Amino acid sequence: MSEHMQLFEVFIRSRRGLDHKHVGSLHAEAHAQALEYARDVYTRRSEGVSIWVVKSADIVASQEADCESFYDPLDDKPYRHATHYQLPEEVDSM
């Protein structure tokens, strides 16, 4: 066990209507403390209107090294893109 406290990931919504975006991480004893630290560390210059903190251990992530096999079933379907369909110029803005 590390002598540091648990690691939390911090997400900030910079403005109403936008998604929360990952900004960094910090150590804290618990969620409430993490939220206050995040406020003190990441929003000193009014960077946000809302903060999420999530225990880093709770995040499950795919690995970039696995891209080839992980996304393999999606890569050969160009017809999922609008540009795949050639239309007459007059209606091409569709």
Place this chain on the structure above:
Amino acid sequence: MTDNLSDQQLEQRETEFQQRIDAEEKIEPKDWMPEKYRQNLIRQMSQHAHSEVIGMQPEGNWITRAPTLHRKAILLAKVQDEGGHGLYLYSAAETLGISREELIASLHSGSAKYASIFNYPTLSWADIGAIGWLVDGAAICNQVSLQRTSYGPYSRGMVRICKEESFHQRQGYHIMMTLARGSAEQKEMAQDALNRFWWPSLMMFGPHDADSVHSAQSMKWKIKRQSNDELRQKFVDQSVKQAEVIELELPDPDLKWNEERGHYDFGEIDWEEFKRSMTGGGPCSRQRLAHNIQAHDDGAWVREAMRAYESKKREAKDQAVA
């Protein structure tokens, strides 16, 4: 949440809420909101989600009979997208404090509606073209406008959906164009599909503004940003040119350019048919709902198996620790 507020406090909150809306600020899930705003959003978003999911049926009908492997792959990808859109919308609606189970239950009981257009049958391959071109085209008009809706999660969902939709309309138009430029018989098929889907597409925008129960309040709260009639006009205007280019005829003898208005005039919708289709009397209404209920019930064992597998894994882990 509003239970403990005095009338005066409630009024104050409502005023602040409306000011926020008027200032073009989004409302986010944990904000205070009037109960009616929440209810109105749940109604509209769930109706939208149900439409995406029920809409998979008329198109799914042609997956096994698509004319080429390429068209089949495209149609599969499109129907898969619609399922995904249903998921985005259900999840966004759930941020308002309603559960997925409740949403599905109100679809199945008939208390929640979905777009009446999906109660029409897909009789020929050309119908798949007409749906992509017109039905998705009409949906896009509506959804582009809803990207600016006042509720944050709905707005962000719409941005994602619009990005994916343009392929849907283009593939549909491409099917129509291919048929219209094919044999006389193929062209006739395309025209027939257009004849059957044109009016139901216009109905997708809902009743006239003056007759729409929820419109005025939804506009004030900026849940809706453009009225039913405005969006319908926009759709008619864009469709005229698109039909011309592939030499098909929109089935409306009253369709005429109005120089003064700068828009096309068009004929009156058969509102009796709209009402019938909306209240379960459409040609395929019973079939659509029955199929959705059956698919839900048939999938129960999969959900159960997933739960059982997870709990077994947990038990094994707990035992290893002990």
